[in-house]
Amino acid sequence: MDKAGLGARGAALHLLWGVLVEGRPMPEGGLPGLSPSDQARARRLALHVLRNLARCDAVLEPFLQKAPPPGVLNILRLAVAELALDAGQAHGVVSAAVDLARGEKGGAAFSGLVNAVLRKVAAKGDVFGDLAAPVMAPWLRGAMIKTWDKKVVQAIEAVQALAPPLDLTLKPGVGVDIPEAVALPNGSLRLAGSVQVSALPGYATGDWWVQDAAAAMAVPLLDPKPGEKVLDLCAAPGGKTMQLAATGADVMAVDMSPARMAVLAENLKRTGLTATLVEADLRKWQPDGLFDAILLDAPCSATGTLRRHPDLPFAKGADQVKPLVALQADLLDRALAWLAPGGRLVFVTCSLLPEEGEKQLAGALRRHPGLTVERPAMDWVEASWITPEGGLRLRPDHWADKGGMDGFFMARFRRV
Incomplete structure (x- = not known):
């Protein structure tokens, strides 16, 4: 070209x-x-x-x-x-x-x-007229229909066809006056339409950062406490790291991407938050001690983020899922070994596929006797989002009347 x-x-x-x-x-x-x-x-x-x-x-x-x-x-x-x-x-x-x-x-x-x-x-005037929302790639749509029904899949596709809103996560105790912003039940602020992020009130002073409302639910699920030793794995570019640091926890953030870690460092600097940054491959890295709480945002197919990344179906296919599932299980097993007795770990993937969510939960329980799952207790979590095993399944069509959200699976484990 x-x-x-x-x-x-x-x-x-x-x-x-x-x-x-x-x-x-x-x-x-x-x-x-x-x-x-x-x-x-x-x-x-x-x-x-x-x-x-x-x-x-x-x-x-x-x-x-x-x-x-x-x-x-x-x-x-x-x-x-x-x-x-x-x-x-x-x-x-x-x-x-x-x-x-x-x-x-x-x-x-x-x-x-x-x-x-x-x-x-x-x-023609109305260019798209009554054309139906585009459907997901066949390999993904087939898997989604097996998991849910066609009506749910069509609701997901309707949200994915829309430009996603801009969600902001606020530092605790900070008030930001953005007139066009709408507060979501989990505390995120949402803006519709295109905006210049750096021109919004509170950007220069580090009062908030951009983070999808669904992604912002992982840290409240972990519920870190001030002074706790918390490990953030696959941390960059750092939305969850900043959430963790803002609680007063002692945070160590690990990621293998130098470019993304540089973004994380810049984000921490802008927001005035602190964390220990470690650039390492989790398959080889070992920490010096154990942690009270661990957040593992594992590499995945990212099928829950297609409205933000509609390019992914053209660059990825079903053949790439199986290696990711194996990697997720390996990283989860390694992370659980770094958890102190009585500690808790939240496993996260931004995927709609049960292999990268519900089945990972079941597999971890089989492999680790004494490991338990704790159901989400946040009051803004709707009962229908909680799986029978106690995981948190978030779909793009959740809060559809508010603009939807990214698709995630999250589960909070505790080592008894």
Whole structure:
């Protein structure tokens, strides 16, 4: 793909090329040559296309006798997604798409096609109309229907098709005046729409950090106490680390990614919180002593975060789940060995798959006699979220009327 003259739309196309053509997840780092606002816009546009890829293709299909080259097809998809967001900007969207086609290698010959197709799409007004929400990848959807029923899966897909809200976790005792924010039952603040995070009140003073409301439920489940020795495993980029540190616990945070640990260090600095940071591979690392409480946010398929990461189904498949399940069990066994008698451990995965949640709970109980599961006791946890074995199953369609949440499984173990 020709990368010359990248603006926000050009950068979005570059991201789409990596995901849809090369099968790579979207990069976490910055996009060179763009202002922070253009970088944010490029990501928003690319993610919007990926969430609604099936809808975009369904809109385009009647106007295309055959598929154009991938770069041109992505230009059309991007424009359709933009028109669905704001049909009132049709002239600018169509004009920008034609310019992008002319700048695409071999795309100039398709600029007339791009112009004609998008004018017809824009004339529809309500671009997506009554098109159903895109469905999950077949391998994942099949597993979800086996776990729940089709109605639940469709409710999950409806939430995943929407741009996720921005959730903030507040430092204890801090009040933040963000008029458009809504308080959730667990104490998170939620903002809808796109915002510049660094411009929000309380950012510069470190009064809060960005963290999905579901992710913020793991630390209250662990219930750390001031002065306790707490171990945070697979900690970066640090949302849960900051929650732990804010309780007054003595926190050690371990992660093997230098880049993500650098982000964690910056987050701690901004919020004025402290933790001991250790860069290490948990499969080889050994602590010097035991801990009162441990939080293990294990590597997983991330199938619960598709609304935030719609690129994942294009970069991952069912064949990658089995090795992750084995790794999770290995890390859980290692972490339990570092738990003091009477201590507690919370196991967390941001996955919708029972292999990475409910079945991990059952396996741990089989392998570790004397280990017990303690049911969630937070008053904002709904009874239907608690599994028969005492785990906490969070789904994207929970709190759907409030914007939903990421999908997680959590379980609190205690060594008796």
